[in-house]
Amino acid sequence: MKQTITRISSAALLLALAASCSRTEQVAPSQQPTAATVNQDATRDSNLAMGNPSGAVTDATNSPNNYLMTKTQYTMSYSRDKGKPNWVSWHLSSAWLGSTARQDNFAADATLPSSWYHVGSTSYSGSGFDRGHNCPSADRTGSVADNTATFLMSNMMPQAPTNNQQTWAGLENYARTLVGQGYEIYIIAGSYGSGGTGSSGYATTIDAGRITVPSNCWKVMVVLPEGSSDASRVTTSTRIIAVNMPNTNSIGTSWGAYRTTVDAIESATGYNILSAVSSTVQATIESKVDTGPTS
Numbered sequence: 001m002k003q004t005i006t007r008i009s010s011a012a013l014l015l016a017l018a019a020s021c022s023r024t025e026q027v028a029p030s031q032q033p034t035a036a037t038v039n040q041d042a043t044r045d046s047n048l049a050m051g052n053p054s055g056a057v058t059d060a061t062n063s064p065n066n067y068l069m070t071k072t073q074y075t076m077s078y079s080r081d082k083g084k085p086n087w088v089s090w091h092l093s094s095a096w097l098g099s100t101a102r103q104d105n106f107a108a109d110a111t112l113p114s115s116w117y118h119v120g121s122t123s124y125s126g127s128g129f130d131r132g133h134n135c136p137s138a139d140r141t142g143s144v145a146d147n148t149a150t151f152l153m154s155n156m157m158p159q160a161p162t163n164n165q166q167t168w169a170g171l172e173n174y175a176r177t178l179v180g181q182g183y184e185i186y187i188i189a190g191s192y193g194s195g196g197t198g199s200s201g202y203a204t205t206i207d208a209g210r211i212t213v214p215s216n217c218w219k220v221m222v223v224l225p226e227g228s229s230d231a232s233r234v235t236t237s238t239r240i241i242a243v244n245m246p247n248t249n250s251i252g253t254s255w256g257a258y259r260t261t262v263d264a265i266e267s268a269t270g271y272n273i274l275s276a277v278s279s280t281v282q283a284t285i286e287s288k289v290d291t292g293p294t295s
Contacts, residue, residue, distance in 0.1 A: 047090045218243060221241040
């Protein structure tokens, strides 16, 4: 009887050890951390961390065409006389992304000075140009309020449909691909010049002359691994993607074909796009054309 009890006790001990080992294996990680794990450290940082390209100020009387507008979702310089932004600057990380659906609720921006003309949701109708987002809807899916902000007409520029829906959209999608790989990006986008070709032909203005059709659409992207003190982390080896696209419906669909230098965009616009970055670093990174992957 004693031997039987001993055998039963031994068997019970072995089963307990086996169960303990099994539980340990289930808790242990099965693979190395991925970019998604890194993204848990992402934060929503200043949309203007790389600097104010045109020195915009919130002064409706003295600076109506370089009017600074600061929103939670992005910061911009707005031009009253052109009816569109000069540039829009925003931060992109996984902290800005969620599951909110595209709202498609285009609306006039009530925060513009009341005496100014407010571009409305139908102001582009019949023009042959898209209501082209500067800060895209898909970069602000964390909440309905975030996504709705991207549909304010102050965030739009008249953009040729092929440019907006294919070439420009391809670069927007690529930026979010980089975020999925554990990067955060500072993006400054805008337009300049007068005269583009949409689906209904060439035009210099739309909406009875109240909105200027730009000749070019440009964007600069500063690609960083997730971290803090972002402007100070930009070095001569930081990847900078700069593009300058003609605002025409005959544009090629590969965004990589329109890569250029930050210097070239600054020359065309008169802006200092990465003014918060060390001038020594700027001198190197702003003269390079990106040669990295495009997908």
